[in-house]
Amino acid sequence: MTTKPSDAPWADEPFRLIATPSKRLENSLGHVHCATEMAHAHNVILRGLNSILQQAPYIPAEHKKDVKDLLFYTQSWVKMVNHHHWVEERFIFPELEKSTGKQGIMDTPKHQHGLFHSGIEKLLAYTEHASSNLETYRWDGEGGMKEIIDSFSQHLVDHLYAEIDTFLGLGDMDIDGAVLKETWGEAEKIAQQNGNLAMLYDVFPTVLGCADKTYEGGHEFPPLPWILPYVVKYWFAAGNGAWRFNPCDWWGRPQPLKFGPS
Secondary structure, eight states: OOOOSSSSOOTTOSSOOOOOGGGTSOTTSHHHHHHHHHHHHHHHHHHHHHHHHHHGGGSOTTOHHHHHHHHHHHHHHHHHHHHHHHHIIIIIHHHHHHHHTOTTTTHHHHHHHHHHHHHHHHHHHHHHHHHHOGGGOOSSSTTSHHHHHHHHHHHHHHHHHHHHHHHHHGGGSSOOHHHHHHHHHHHHHHHHHTOOGGGGTTHHHHHHHHOOTTGGGOOOOSOOOTTHHHHIIIIISTTOGGGGGOSBOTTSOBOOOSSSOO
């Protein structure tokens, strides 16, 4: 369970967070290790999505500064999701098939990406347009941001859960666990190396602010240099009100949501 900062609604709902596989299975096993790291990444995505759904209804459209920050936050969340799936499709999935010699073992997750990709891109386009035309923004109603999110969110969440089962299922195959761990380690390097300076202004602040390090007894995800949160907080994220929407502080500690019924 997470260490909620208060009794108020938080980023562990409406979509339930994923249980950490290593809390019930042996993490030294390659497939459990990969599933655990993937679960941490997917929970970052879920907390970001939940933070938007929990807070956006309480931001009046006439509060332009809050709306603009919400739109930037939502854009950053979409970019984070897209980067995560880009790393999967360009490296993790192909490398798993290559290193294990089992072609097609990741076909199901790849297919699932297609079920929500167009909705994600529609949300990105909506937030970009509304950021330049704030008078067009609305949360509820036909064509509003909630309608767009509702069109793909369940497909996304179903995929985030199913992919963990896919990784755990690798344990039933004749696959060297060390190979799985090595592939995952290389994937982490690829994800960091293929980032760019711009991501320090949007993707990294979203990851850091949605990574609850207290979850289910604690963990050390994401695997980033210790100094990076300081650099992001005091330089790249400084002065940007969008990070008020993050459910955690820069060091992975849950904090109360800034917008809500109270």
